Amino acid sequence: MTTPQASAGLRRDLEIVDLLAQPEHAHGGLGVTRIAELLGREKSQVSRALRGLEAEGMVERDPESLAYRLGWRLYAMAARTAEARLTHVAAPYLRRLVASLNETAHLCVLRGSGVLTLLSVAPSHAFRALGWEGVTVPAPLTSAGRVLVSDWAPDTLRAWATTWLQETNRPAALLDHLLAQVAAIRNRGFAAVDEEFEVGLVGVSAPVRDFRGLIVAAINVSAPKARLGPHLDEAGRRTLTIARELSTALGYSPR
Known part of the structure; x- marks a missing residue:
């Protein structure tokens, strides 16, 4: 059982954390x-609290x-909390997209420079799990990766892509292709990759x-070209619709 003294100490610690979070x-x-002045507390008391918080990694x-x-x-x-909530809220939207x-x-x-899959939802015809959850793949090669960086400033995007090309020993000529693909995402709202x-x-x-x-996440649909290829644009539009609905559920309001 938490004692009143412990609760009071925790409350005082949280006041410091809340102040630093402003x-x-x-x-x-x-x-x-300055912390002591703003909180109206003794400097020695604040100093002790800060040392304890620092030891636990709560402040630095x-x-x-x-x-x-x-x-x-x-x-x-x-x-971790944000990702857990994101996964929970997203699940029914992914199920709707899969049904569609x-x-x-x-x-x-x-x-x-990688894309991590937090959640996968498969249709009934998928007889075996694909095992993408928890797996990281190169972001620049995937539609999800390109979407996730599509609102970055041009200089930031170019530096990120250049670093990846150098680290993976890929041709520098790919940079223009990546930048063009990101520009296309901004125009039509979704990304598509073909093999x-x-x-x-x-x-x-x-x-x-x-x-x-x-942009905090991307909804992705991947499948064999023989099956999804002829309907890729339609799949992109449906995915965009679901992603917008999920964004609204997360509090996004277009201006």
């Missing part, structure tokens, strides 16, 4: 004295400015946005 403090951080101290900011552990917890196309649908997120990731495989993807309007 937009005006999140980047530069705050020193002990800049070695030069000595200001405190939110720590790595909070960001890691937030990321009778093909497997995936929910994907970006991890560096770029794997011979005989085609796919489409559409972006999922959160309440801030940021």
